[in-house]
Amino acid sequence: MKRFELLVLILSFLFVTGNCQETYCTEVKHKQIKTLQVKVQGETFSAPVIELNSGKVIEINFDALSHGYGRYAYTITHCNADWTPSVLSSLEYMSGFQNLSIDDFANSLNTTTFYTNYRLFLPNNDIKFKVSGNYVVKVYNEDRPKDIVFTACFSIVEPKVNVAATVSSNTDIDVNKEHQQIGFEIVHPNYEITAPQSDLKVQIYQNNRYDNMVKNIQPLTIAKDRIIYQFNRDLI
Structure with a gap:
């Protein structure tokens, strides 16, 4: 039984290691x-x-x-x-x-x-x-x-959709002080997006910085030809 458990652990380790891929950055x-x-x-x-x-x-x-x-x-x-x-x-x-x-x-x-x-x-x-x-x-x-x-x-x-964005200094953290909140819409009248929650990978970063990038953002509203991301605390 101990040998069997050891073999399972080794195989599990090889499986995890073999599926690791390098993530690139500049x-x-x-x-x-x-x-x-x-x-x-x-x-x-x-x-x-x-x-x-x-x-x-x-x-x-x-x-x-x-x-x-x-x-x-x-x-x-x-x-x-x-x-x-x-x-x-x-x-x-x-x-x-x-x-x-x-x-x-x-x-x-x-x-x-x-x-x-x-x-x-x-x-x-x-x-x-x-x-x-x-x-x-x-x-x-x-x-x-x-x-x-x-x-x-x-x-x-390869632009398939249009993105309209807004920036506001009125947030639920402070008002007209140190923070800004992003809001945006993805408009796609001629491009089908069936499952925005899983099909879209939205990433927002500041001045080409990747250390504080915001990702895994979910939309507030999903309409026929537009997807709306607003009033999201993660976008402050």
Whole structure:
């Protein structure tokens, strides 16, 4: 009986471990990489979000503390809403090849610390995206493919609904002081949403901060062609 219980525990552990997936975020993993930025090209303070086939481009910009071209390459992974890898193959979500090198770089001039600035733009002449969703770019030293120096996350959207939002300083915490309350409607006259409570994954975050993100938000009212989120204390 003891051996049977031990076997059950081992199998349970293997099952849980085998189903664990990495959750990605924009993160520097090597001390040589500095000032990592992920944004829409030409927009200094933008969230890293573009529309599919819109002509807009995601810019990934970073510095490496060296004075000379270090060879960096990258792979692209399509992710689920929770930033875990999706089941799609690369052939399904992009056209082009993986493990391409980053060739846009410039050495610093007249600086106390030597560094090389690198830029990667997506999509580009080599990479085109086929579907919307969350994406992570894993950048690594070309000579050491397992040595990931940073990950960069961005999203490609494909608008199917309209979102109308309001912000009010009148909350049940204080009035016109320190807090604001978000309210919004999802309007979808031409897009069927049969079960909003489970089909929609609503996430709200402040100034691109993910540490205080609000999620698992439930609607107040569900109408024929609109879903209303209002008077929710979680949205303060």
